[in-house]
Amino acid sequence: MYMPNFREIRFAEKKEEIFFKAAEIFAKKGYEKTTLEEIAAELKLTKGSLYHYFKGKEDILFQSFIKAHSLAVQVLSKIVERKDIPPKVKLCLAIKEHIKVLTTKFVYATLRQQELLLPAELRGEVRVERKKFQQMFVSIVHEGIEDGTFKPVNLKLVSFAILGATNWVARWYSPDGPFSPEKIGEAFADYLVGGLEK
């Protein structure tokens, strides 16, 4: 089994720290108005040393999008693959866990940025990652329609409605707001799954 050495672990940790801090500043000021100097200053690094980790500001935004989407994919794929729970439970779990991911500061801060700020080829890569987790919701709803648990709805449109409702959480959620991620997850799962049941 491959074991990363101390230097590699430190590198990965520092990179993570830069990601998180950059997302925080982007969310507060907007990507365009943020400079690499500010990100470096907040981390007590020089601008030059940021280039050990990232090619530049655009690369930070790009990798943040990929990372945010991959987190969602990781969490959802484990749920999709489960054979021990019926589609209804699976969809509840997927909605709750997706909301947990979306309400982490790094993820919602990143998703509040505009993908259009990335050049077209990088946007394409982000889209590929996003389609993966969209497809997972589609596959769970499909499973429930197939086995007769869910109403025979328009699979794609209803999956998009579920994705819209949940993804929108990243837009309005605030850790200082009245609702915890768990509370949001439960209310959304009840409502969105309830609407599918026969």
Add this chain to the structure above:
Amino acid sequence: MYMPNFREIRFAEKKEEIFFKAAEIFAKKGYEKTTLEEIAAELKLTKGSLYHYFKGKEDILFQSFIKAHSLAVQVLSKIVERKDIPPKVKLCLAIKEHIKVLTTKFVYATLRQQELLLPAELRGEVRVERKKFQQMFVSIVHEGIEDGTFKPVNLKLVSFAILGATNWVARWYSPDGPFSPEKIGEAFADYLVGGLEK
């Protein structure tokens, strides 16, 4: 009754034309990468003449946000006020009509821009407008819970889920896509209202 004169009508029409063209270019290239020169060139105007209509690029974006939200408010307020239809029909209608607004090119192009690009005080004004139409969805759901048509759900969270699902349409809708605004509206209304019924 006040009648605008020919000069005023021409002014209003030209301003509308600038709005629509700017939204189109912002949606394609992103707000930050678009220059006033480009907007002017596309409209066969000089950059200088744009200043008769707008204070600058920021003002175009600001007024576009206000206009897009006001359109939604206008449409929804007429539905909210109706006394001749029960909450269930009202909510179906609100979802369908809201989606019609969101799938007009000017509205979805504008809503794809990042509000964070506006200075804080202008963002505040946009937020006021947006809260108005959010509140309309809340009031319809509230009406249905009160009269016993809808389940006693968490009013705010379920309204946010409905708003998220519908608002998200502005993100993914394409006039070249497989679904018409009417088709999306019907599927969304069926699903989202169905989930509330007892």
